[in-house]
Amino acid sequence: MRTVLITGVGGSGRTTVAAATALATARSGQRTLLLSTDRAGALDEVFHPAGPAPVAEPTAETAPAPWSPPTELAPGLWVARIATPEYFRSELAAVQERARSVLDYLGASAVAAEEATELPGADAFALMATLRAVHQAADRAAAARAAGGPPRGWDVLVVDLPPAPEAIRLLGLPEQLGRYLRRLLPAERQASRALHPMLAQLAGVPVPAERLYETFGRWQEDLAAVREIIASDAVTVRLVAEPGPLAARALRAARAGLALHGCRVDAVIANRLLPVGSADPWLAAASGQQQAALKELREACGRATAAPEHAAAETAGGGPAGVPVREVPHAGRDPRGLADLGPLADAVGPVDARPDRPAAEPWTVEDRLADEGLLVWRLPLDGAERDDLSLVRRGDELVVTVGEFRRVLPLPSALRRCTVAGAGLHEGALRVRFAPDPRLWPRDH
Numbered sequence: 001m002r003t004v005l006i007t008g009v010g011g012s013g014r015t016t017v018a019a020a021t022a023l024a025t026a027r028s029g030q031r032t033l034l035l036s037t038d039r040a041g042a043l044d045e046v047f048h049p050a051g052p053a054p055v056a057e058p059t060a061e062t063a064p065a066p067w068s069p070p071t072e073l074a075p076g077l078w079v080a081r082i083a084t085p086e087y088f089r090s091e092l093a094a095v096q097e098r099a100r101s102v103l104d105y106l107g108a109s110a111v112a113a114e115e116a117t118e119l120p121g122a123d124a125f126a127l128m129a130t131l132r133a134v135h136q137a138a139d140r141a142a143a144a145r146a147a148g149g150p151p152r153g154w155d156v157l158v159v160d161l162p163p164a165p166e167a168i169r170l171l172g173l174p175e176q177l178g179r180y181l182r183r184l185l186p187a188e189r190q191a192s193r194a195l196h197p198m199l200a201q202l203a204g205v206p207v208p209a210e211r212l213y214e215t216f217g218r219w220q221e222d223l224a225a226v227r228e229i230i231a232s233d234a235v236t237v238r239l240v241a242e243p244g245p246l247a248a249r250a251l252r253a254a255r256a257g258l259a260l261h262g263c264r265v266d267a268v269i270a271n272r273l274l275p276v277g278s279a280d281p282w283l284a285a286a287s288g289q290q291q292a293a294l295k296e297l298r299e300a301c302g303r304a305t306a307a308p309e310h311a312a313a314e315t316a317g318g319g320p321a322g323v324p325v326r327e328v329p330h331a332g333r334d335p336r337g338l339a340d341l342g343p344l345a346d347a348v349g350p351v352d353a354r355p356d357r358p359a360a361e362p363w364t365v366e367d368r369l370a371d372e373g374l375l376v377w378r379l380p381l382d383g384a385e386r387d388d389l390s391l392v393r394r395g396d397e398l399v400v401t402v403g404e405f406r407r408v409l410p411l412p413s414a415l416r417r418c419t420v421a422g423a424g425l426h427e428g429a430l431r432v433r434f435a436p437d438p439r440l441w442p443r444d445h
Contacts, residue, residue: 001134001135001138001139001154001155001156001157001234001356002030002155002156002157002234002351002353002354002356003131003135003156003157003158003159003229003232003234003235003236004021004156004157004158004159004235004236004237004238004266004351005159005161005167005171005235005236005237005238005263006018006021006158006159006160006161006237006238006240007161007162007163007164007167007168007237007238007239007240007254008163008164008238008239008240008241008251008254008269009163009164009240009241009242009246009247009250009251009254010163011242012240012241012242012247012271012272013240013242013271013272014160014161014163014240015036015038015042015043015046015160016042016046016271016334016335016341016344017238017240017269017271017328017344017348018034018036018158018159018160019034019043019046019047019160019341020328020335020341020344020345020347020348021158021238021345021348021349021350021351022034022077022079022156022158023074023077023338023341023342023345024345024346024348024349024350024351025156025158025350025351026074026075026076026077027076027345027350028350029076030076030155030156030350030351031076031078031151031153031154031155031156032076032077032078032154032155032156032157032158032351033070033078033079033080033134033154033156033157033158034077034078034079034080034158034160035067035079035080035081035082035130035134035157035158035159035160036079036080036081036082036159036160037081037082037123037127037159037160037161037162038081038160039081039084043079043081043160045334045336046335046336046337046341047073047079047337047338047341048073048337066082066083066087066126066129066130066133067080067081067082067083067130067133067134068080068081068082068083073338074338078154082123082126082127082130083126084118084122084123084126085117085118087122087125087126087129087130088116088118088119088122088125088126089113089116089118091125092111092113092116093113096110096111098214124170124173127159127170128170128173128174128222128223128226129222131159131226131229132222132225132226132229134154134157135157135229137153137154138153138154138155138157140153141153141154156351158351164239164250164251164253164254164257165253165254165257165404168254168257168258168261168263168405169405171230171237171258171261171263172260172261172405172407174223174224174226174227174230175223175227175261175407176408177219177223178220178223178224178227179408181216181219181220181223182220185216228358230263231262231358231359232356232357232358232359233264233354233355233356233357233358233359233360234354234355234356234357235263235264236263236264236265236266236354237258237263237264237265237266238265238266238267238268238269239251239254239255239265239267239268239269240268240269240271241268241269241270241271241297242270242271242272242290243270243273243290243291243293243294243297244289244290244293245289245293247293248293248296248297248300251268251297251300251383252300252383252385253383253388253403253404254383255300255382255383256381256382256383256384256385256388256402256403256405257402257403257404257405259362259380259381259382259383259384259402260381260384260400260402260405260407261405261407262359262362264359265323265382266323266324266352267323267324267325267326268297268301268323268324268325268326269326269328269348270294270297270325270326270327270328271328272328272329272330273290273294273327273328273329273330274286274287274290274330275287275329275330276291294325294327297325298325300383301322301323301324301325302322326347326348326349327347328344328347328348329347331343331344362379362380363377363378363379363380363409363412364377364378365377365378365412365414365415366378369436373435373436374421374433374434374435375414375415375418375433375434375435375436376431376432376433376434377398377411377412377415377431377432377434378429378430378431379400379409379429379430379431379432380428380429380430381402381425381428381429381430382428383428384402384403384425384428384430385425386425388402388403389401389402389425389430391420391423391432393420394408396410396411396416397409397410397411398411398432400430415434416440417436417437417440417441418434418435418436418437418440418441419434419435419437420432420433420434421433421434421435
């Protein structure tokens with residue numbers, strides 16, 4: 001399923017751009033679902049400023065669905081909101097039920113659904129569950145259409161994400177949580193589950209029930225499914241910013257964080273551009289500052305590395321092998337309703353088609369053994385700067401830190417038998433040099 005994740009600088013109009021993107025895509029003939037994480041009613045203001053919230057709340061029939069029932073607001077365009085409170089309460093009840101024996105032994109009472117309030121971070125888990133649920137629904141609808149059924153489901157998913165720093169951590173969360181679960185509950189420990197009833201009788205205390213292990217297994221399965229979705233070539237990120245000095249730095253950091261997690265940026269939206277050539281000195285100065293920042297943004301995006309099949313040949317900003325920069329003029333006021341969104345949708349444009357297949361591995365190993373006696377691991381990190389980088393070798397893993405973002409990368413098998421000989425950042429790519437360890441490297445006979 002083609003999926004576009006909208007994020008960017010805080011206060012840059014991400015929700016409005018997400019709505020305009022979804023509207024443009026729906027007008028192009030693609031059935032589009034716009035999914036929002038916003039609880040402040042921003043989408044309500046964009047679509048229906050004079051009426052009640054258009055997004056229906058979850059009902060008893062749909063709970064504990066991770067999102068509210070989608071509402072069709074325009075031909076081919078549906079809108080839904082992630083239902084974090086309902087999802088959190090349903091998951092909490094499920095965990096308590098599976099851990100009932102331990103809770104009873106400890107004398108702990110379960111938390112009733114009426115008193116449960118979602119914890120910090122619940123939004124991220126609800127979003128991951130929703131991504132998987134929407135993609136599963138799309139797969140079922142596609143299978144039904146292939147069998148001659150009516151047109152249902154959606155072709156494109158547009159997700160209005162939080163600001164870039166939070167969104168990047170969210171996109172890296174499935175991999176991190178999967179790694180933690182594997183450390184806390186390794187395969188060899190799960191293999192000994194058959195002994196637990198006997199051990200419980202001998203010790204006289206309860207041990208985690210089989211259903212609790214099943215819960216861990218389901219979590220691991222869900223995390224793996226979300227990682228697979230994010231890693232698809234059909235899932236891209238769209239960055240939104242209002243050009244200016246602070247936005248340029250924020251976008252550079254966002255591009256580096258997304259590259260670290262292997263996420264593909266398909267466009268940068270330069271939003272709220274002021275008119276140029278004004279006779280008003282204040283407006284001319286503000287516009288001039290914007291244009292200078294926009295030029296810098298174009299140059300940076302033109303240098304960005306993109307897959308050849310997705311090179312931006314038509315962009316007005318990005319270079320022929322870079323990321324498109326799409327310019328959206330300032331409307332003079334906040335958009336209200338579909339009529340106001342129309343011109344913005346024309347400027348943003350519909351979502352392009354991309355194959356739903358695993359994306360190519362961005363990290364590559366270059367063999368320089370014959371000439372230099374080295375293997376070079378190339379890690380594309382568009383937007384990264386030398387002072388923001390940190391590398392730590394930990395066993396068979398490389399811990400890479402770029403600014404405020406960190407990722408633990410497993411080393412390819414050949415590099416595990418090598419020692420780190422150095423690293424350098426060149427043209428948006430980190431090149432880590434590895435020298436074969438004579439104690440581990442096979443010798444020629």
